[in-house]
Amino acid sequence: MDDTEAERGWVAASEGEFKGWLIWPADKWEMHGGPFYLKTEADGSKHAAFRAEPKHMNSLGHMHGGVMMTFADFFTFALADPAVDEATVTVSLNSEFVRGAVAGDLIEATGEVVKKGRNLVFTRGMLATGGKTMMNFSAVLMRTQKKT
DSSP: OOHHHHHTTOEEOOSSTTTTSEEOTTOHHHHHHOOOEEEEOTTSOEEEEEEOOGGGBOTTSSBOHHHHHHHHHHHHHHHHGGGOSEEEEEEEEEEEEOOOOOTTOEEEEEEEEEEEOSSEEEEEEEEEETTEEEEEEEEEEEEEEEOO
16 A cells, blocks of 8 residues: 555555455445455556455345445546546446356456546446456546545
8 A cells, every 4th residue: 555545545454355455444335335445456457356245145146236336336436546636426337237246256346547537537347256247337427626
């Protein structure tokens, strides 16, 4: 973790499967809904992951679509964080569900910032498990104010 990440509220996980990965404890929903983990690769790209638990499943035993959307939203902000020096909010989040997941699966996210405009940041990404795509997504974030 670098100084900039710490200044922005990221904290390194201290134990478990994702020890050393970053978490965002300031967002109580993401900690409850996940927790979701983030790391920056050597090439500067972002990679997020979490382990699917029974609490993430719908009544059919498959991962709830709302969990996938929440994870995609988390990752969108992680992607955009270095691109903006202001607080942002989600304007739109579009997705295509390709396949599900079950408890125990490792869920991973990859993606990129497509464009950083004056007021909007455009991102796209993919969720996968076992090397197979679960969901494609694209999102637009709007800058709202300077981060404090």
